[in-house]
Amino acid sequence: MDREARLREWEERAEPYLLAPSLLFLASYAVRVLIPDLSPGWQAFWGLVTVVTWGAFIVEYLARLLLSKHRRRFVRTHWLDLVVTVLPLLRPLRIIEIHDRMQRRRDHPRLALEARVMTYAGLTSLLLGFAASLAVYHDERLAPHSTITTFGDSVWWACSTLTTTGYGDVTPITPRGRLTGTGLMFVGVALVGAVVGSFSSWLVRRFRVDGET
Amino acid sequence: MDREARLREWEERAEPYLLAPSLLFLASYAVRVLIPDLSPGWQAFWGLVTVVTWGAFIVEYLARLLLSKHRRRFVRTHWLDLVVTVLPLLRPLRIIEIHDRMQRRRDHPRLALEARVMTYAGLTSLLLGFAASLAVYHDERLAPHSTITTFGDSVWWACSTLTTTGYGDVTPITPRGRLTGTGLMFVGVALVGAVVGSFSSWLVRRFRVDGET
Amino acid sequence: MDREARLREWEERAEPYLLAPSLLFLASYAVRVLIPDLSPGWQAFWGLVTVVTWGAFIVEYLARLLLSKHRRRFVRTHWLDLVVTVLPLLRPLRIIEIHDRMQRRRDHPRLALEARVMTYAGLTSLLLGFAASLAVYHDERLAPHSTITTFGDSVWWACSTLTTTGYGDVTPITPRGRLTGTGLMFVGVALVGAVVGSFSSWLVRRFRVDGET
Amino acid sequence: MDREARLREWEERAEPYLLAPSLLFLASYAVRVLIPDLSPGWQAFWGLVTVVTWGAFIVEYLARLLLSKHRRRFVRTHWLDLVVTVLPLLRPLRIIEIHDRMQRRRDHPRLALEARVMTYAGLTSLLLGFAASLAVYHDERLAPHSTITTFGDSVWWACSTLTTTGYGDVTPITPRGRLTGTGLMFVGVALVGAVVGSFSSWLVRRFRVDGET
Missing domain, CATH: 1.20.58 (Methane Monooxygenase Hydroxylase; Chain G, domain 1)
Structure with missing residues (x-):
């Protein structure tokens, strides 16, 4: 104890x-x-x-x-x-615990539930996307036949991966780059899915309140 | 006051x-x-x-x-x-406020909740997609090695981005074009996610009513 | 009257x-x-x-x-x-009305709500995907530089569009083909989103029932 | 009887x-x-x-x-x-029944509802993704002009398909490979959709509990 x-x-x-x-x-x-x-x-x-x-x-x-x-x-x-x-x-995935602790100290949460989920999931996915961009750029930069040659390419790839758009004009080709990419796909998809879901529910709530009053 | x-x-x-x-x-x-x-x-x-x-x-x-x-x-x-x-x-993102004000003046909303969310999110994403098509076409039109050479290409790219399909047959390559693209991905994904979610819930409600009566 | x-x-x-x-x-x-x-x-x-x-x-x-x-x-x-x-x-989009009428004649729906939504949305998207494959194949078959040369290519493209995967290895390039594609993206995305949502809610319900009994 | x-x-x-x-x-x-x-x-x-x-x-x-x-x-x-x-x-799709039976024997489920759905859907999609990678690698390995030449390519393709990212840098080109791919798209999309939905609802619940206490 x-x-x-x-x-x-x-x-x-x-x-x-x-x-x-x-x-x-x-x-x-x-x-x-x-x-x-x-x-x-x-x-x-x-x-x-x-x-x-x-x-x-x-x-x-x-x-x-x-x-x-x-x-x-x-x-x-x-x-x-x-x-x-x-x-x-x-x-960045641990932000949620820091957020939890800070939240508990306050008496009243300032943001609506959906806004907090969106803030947390959005921030985490942004930081993870930045970290993945760095890691992939580091691995792909000098690889032969690589399509990711500048950091801008890497960020563009990370954005199209996080939103599951997946253009495929620039993609990692090294095993380590693809491992990072696979991780970003699964973690990112879940986080961005949470952002979209919360935004959607916030929008519905906003319209419902307007409709009833 | x-x-x-x-x-x-x-x-x-x-x-x-x-x-x-x-x-x-x-x-x-x-x-x-x-x-x-x-x-x-x-x-x-x-x-x-x-x-x-x-x-x-x-x-x-x-x-x-x-x-x-x-x-x-x-x-x-x-x-x-x-x-x-x-x-x-x-x-176009401000349409929601105009919509709110107009809604308040009427006594009874004419459309069901889901239909209103779909109308708002659908209209906003259409207008944003059109604006993004214009901006990307403007930036990419004369760029060397660009795949977006006609306005049709740009609209096709915007549609495949908004629905997160992301074919990647035509994609922006200039920094400004990609910045616009990144914005369209995130804003568009959220709006189209709201449309899909509302459509899904409308469909479920329609089937539920039919099943119970 | x-x-x-x-x-x-x-x-x-x-x-x-x-x-x-x-x-x-x-x-x-x-x-x-x-x-x-x-x-x-x-x-x-x-x-x-x-x-x-x-x-x-x-x-x-x-x-x-x-x-x-x-x-x-x-x-x-x-x-x-x-x-x-x-x-x-x-x-195929009108199936819902036929389905409604048939449903009303029966006293008790045989399928659970989610199963009915999945059946309707799944069937409609399959038929629409088939119709779009035909239309796109018709338009692209003889177009110069087209990547859709067989009906198999067209079906493969329609599947990757309906699920918003969007590989982009085969894509329509004619204006009419792209118009069909845009329609399939938006209609299909909504229908497949409804299928996924219903499947997800069915899965949750199944696990909930098991956990409580 | x-x-x-x-x-x-x-x-x-x-x-x-x-x-x-x-x-x-x-x-x-x-x-x-x-x-x-x-x-x-x-x-x-x-x-x-x-x-x-x-x-x-x-x-x-x-x-x-x-x-x-x-x-x-x-x-x-x-x-x-x-x-x-x-x-x-x-x-792997039958895991759910085994899971059901095992669940019934225990008195209290150890995991929260969302965690169980995520575990089941995640595990099933991982096993199906592995099986599809094997089948596609088997079909594509020796096909002329194939882009899937190593098992790593096949796994990378399966991951980008399951998350509906769909880069399209490596895609099956044989009829059997594409048939497997179509199946993976539809089954996988539904399972990963269930994972994302459950994660999103778990996140919302976690934030709601923190906000109320």
């Missing part, structure tokens, strides 16, 4: 401070991918930022794992935490 | 009159994009129409901003008005 | 008999499109079938229009009838 | 044991497709596994058909069983 309480306390306190390394990690990854011809000094600096922030995630996860009483159960119930610790580019 | 009331009054009165410049703006943009080899006189005329109508939107927005008591709050709550003032091609 | 009653009676009686010419029309169109090198005799025969069945649709529509008291209102409330009379390939 | 009871008993008992041959059938098919240059001995062995497991399905179906009192009704109500007996690659 004592330990679990301490763990909860730690989680509540650490969460907002972990948002900063999450953004730092994404920034360092973005800089290293988008500016390949950095001077050696900057390259070392941003490499260090990547390693340190990733290290912070691992330390935080292990600390919580050791603090918890039932470690096996901790791993099972916090499986998303393990995933985002191993693949920090998926960190 | 006095000022806010005057603002409301202005909004109620100005709205129907602003529909005309909206259509005029779209018409002048369409003429200038679709008929590039106009005589200098007509070119100047339609250019003037574009400038005057756009100016009217800006004047109207600023007037309402100045009339409002809490200007900061006005900008926050009327953010869509700011967007459609800066990018008048997105004006 | 007398006239309206006679009109209703006519509609009730004529409906099942009109299913036959609908299928005959589709069959004659299919034969003429799929077997272009018919002997002159057969060509004349199937051409006659097309003309006679189409004529029957027009006669039936006009008869109902003349029998109705409020002709203007008849045109407005029966707009789908006008559409399917002018474009008989869209006849 | 006696016979029907015996049939039920048989079904309840045989079901878990039939999961093993289902997986064995899939494994033997996978091995024979993915490793075409097996030694003759292994080829004969895996061929035998395919034949024996398929035979087991047929025997089980016939046994149940013969045991049932109303054979005609059995065929009508168990049509899915007939389909998966003729095309054993579609076996």
Whole structure:
């Protein structure tokens, strides 16, 4: 009980401070991918930022794992935490927990239910789309016969994937790029589906209210 | 209180009159994009129409901003008005407010809830698709290696984008064309999703009524 | 009142008999499109079938229009009838009315609500997909640089359009083919969306019942 | 009554044991497709596994058909069983019945409704996607002008089909491959639609609970 309480306390306190390394990690990854011809000094600096922030995630996860009483159960119930610790580019998926905590502190939610779902799902898919664009651009940039040669191509591909439009004028061809693409398709489809569904239900509610008054 | 009331009054009165410049703006943009080899006189005329109508939107927005008591709050709550003032091609998105006002004047809505959602979302996506076709055709027409060479190609691309089919046989390749395309994907996907959802719920309701009676 | 009653009676009686010419029309169109090198005799025969069945649709529509008291209102409330009379390939859309009438005669519907929606929307989209495949194959078959050269290509294109997959390996390039394609996208998207929605709700209901008992 | 009871008993008992041959059938098919240059001995062995497991399905179906009192009704109500007996690659679709039976034995379901729908629909679509990848790879591998030359291409195609993204960079071109593709589009679209819908409703419920407490 004592330990679990301490763990909860730690989680509540650490969460907002972990948002900063999450953004730092994404920034360092973005800089290293988008500016390949950095001077050696900057390259070392941003490499260090990547390693340190990733290290912070691992330390935080292990600390919580050791603090918890039932470690096996901790791993099972916090499986998303393990995933985002191993693949920090998926960190945006954890926004929902931060959002939950912030929401609880306020007394009255400011936004309607649909608006909150749209905000959460929209933001998460935007961040995931950006992370996937970076990863795919990194893998495809120098591959022979690749159609993704600029970061703009990669963002265009990510947008057409997230909305399931799938033009196919630019597509990843390397195995790692396609693995990222498959992940983006499934995760993105679900998130964008949630945005569309919430928008649709918000629209229906808006029209219903107008019709009745 | 006095000022806010005057603002409301202005909004109620100005709205129907602003529909005309909206259509005029779209018409002048369409003429200038679709008929590039106009005589200098007509070119100047339609250019003037574009400038005057756009100016009217800006004047109207600023007037309402100045009339409002809490200007900061006005900008926050009327953010869509700011967007459609800066990018008048997105004006169709404001139809919902005009629709709301017209609906309130009538006592009984003539159409079922689903039909109204479908009409609104369908009309908006049609107008946005037309505006996007024009903008993309304007950007892609003369770009080297472009696949969009006629206005028909552009409309075909817009339709396959709005329904998320995304054939990819014709796609924008210029940065501005792709920016328009990205916007159309996200806005369009949400609107068409609303149409499909409403149609589906209308169909289910129709079958339910038949089954029970 | 007398006239309206006679009109209703006519509609009730004529409906099942009109299913036959609908299928005959589709069959004659299919034969003429799929077997272009018919002997002159057969060509004349199937051409006659097309003309006679189409004529029957027009006669039936006009008869109902003349029998109705409020002709203007008849045109407005029966707009789908006008559409399917002018474009008989869209006849499958009228299945819903035949289905309604048959349903009313029975006391208890045999299928669950979702199953009925899925059956109706699935059948209609299959028939429309078949009609669109025929129309597109007819228009594209001999067009220069066309990618749709066999009826199989056309069916493959129609399937990838109806499900909004949109591979884009085969796509119509003629204006008429693209017009058909646009129609199939919008109508098909709505119908397949209804099928998916009903399937999803049926699945949820099935799991809910299992969980509660 | 006696016979029907015996049939039920048989079904309840045989079901878990039939999961093993289902997986064995899939494994033997996978091995024979993915490793075409097996030694003759292994080829004969895996061929035998395919034949024996398929035979087991047929025997089980016939046994149940013969045991049932109303054979005609059995065929009508168990049509899915007939389909998966003729095309054993579609076996994953029967998971729902096994799942149902297992669910009934437990007193309290461990997962929320949405999680169960997502698990079932997600698992089924994954298995079907794998089976379709194998079948399409088998048909397309040696076809002239085929774009699907490795199993990776086939999996990439199946993923982009299941999510209705449909890039179209790799697509089946043989009639049998396209038939498999059409089936995957329709079945997959419905299953993935169910996953997206459930995820969306779970997300809404999660936000609603947070907002109210």
